[in-house]
Amino acid sequence: MSAASWASELRALGAISPRKSLAEEAADTLREFILLGKLKAGMPVPERDLAEALGISRTPLKEALRILEHEGLVVYGPTRRPRVADPSLEELAQNLALLGALEAFAGELACANATDDEIQHVVQLSRKMGSAPPDTDPLEFFRWDMEFHQTIVRAARNTPLLETHKTLNARLWRARFISSKLRTGRDSTLGQHEDVSVALQARNGKDCAQHLRRHLETAITNIAAAQAILQEEEKK
Structure with missing residues (x-):
């Protein structure tokens, strides 16, 4: 079999799906x-307890925690003991303001560079979120939300x-999830998604950028409202 023949046959079979490591799964x-x-x-x-609960050794667990540290979900103190990150509202607001500027710029560029299929995918995600029943899994809804932006x-x-x-977005996963699942502001959020979709379909970069910045x-x-609710619940 020639090189050209086996290469063509392998392409026909399709790419091998990459498997996640234990650390990535953890x-x-x-x-x-x-x-x-x-x-x-x-x-x-608690590293020891988590490793035991996940059924893995502490080596892949430590690698998993390093991944989450890079994402800003886990932080280490002076003793190098990990804990779940708890950023202040001011820190979150500053990062979200920067993310808003980035996404506004992305929206402007996308209006010029996006394929029709990409735009249609954004529109479909907006419609999926808009028609989702109230009992939709919050995590699933959040994944649709992040795919919309990404x-x-x-x-x-x-x-x-x-x-x-x-x-930057990885460092804001938890904060954006809190925002995404807050039902009291969902109608406004979905309306903003629709505004972004309409501007993107019209390839109106200025409007798309403006709507994305307002959305962030x-x-x-x-997030501020959700944190206040959580604090009240903890007092009960």
Whole structure:
């Protein structure tokens, strides 16, 4: 069999799906527990207990915690003992303001560079969120929400922007999840998604940027409201 023949046959079979390492799988599980508040903000991370519960050694667990540290979900104190991050509202607001500027720029670029399929995907995600029943799993809804934003950023076709957004957005996962699941502000959020979709379909960069920036400003308000609710619940 010639090189050209076996190469063609392999392409026909399709790419091999990459498998996640134990550390990546552990990071996925812990990330979900942090987002859902099962591992609460500020609490110490018991490495030995977590490794035993996950059925893995402490080596991949430590690698998983390093992944979450890079994402800003886990922090280490002077003794190098990990705990769940608990950033202040001021810190979150500053980071979200920067993220809003990045996404506004991405929206402007996406209006010029996005394919029709990418724009249609954004529109479909907006409609899916808008028609989701009230009992939709909050984590599933959040994944749709993040895919909505990430599709726009990818469609900007700007590698430095994509990399910077990925790093900053990872540090805001928990805060954005809190904002996403706050039902009292959901109608406003969904309306803003629709505004972004309409501007993107019209390839109106100025309007798309403006709507995305306003959308991230709303997230700051939602997070502040959600934190106040959580604090009241903890007092009961």
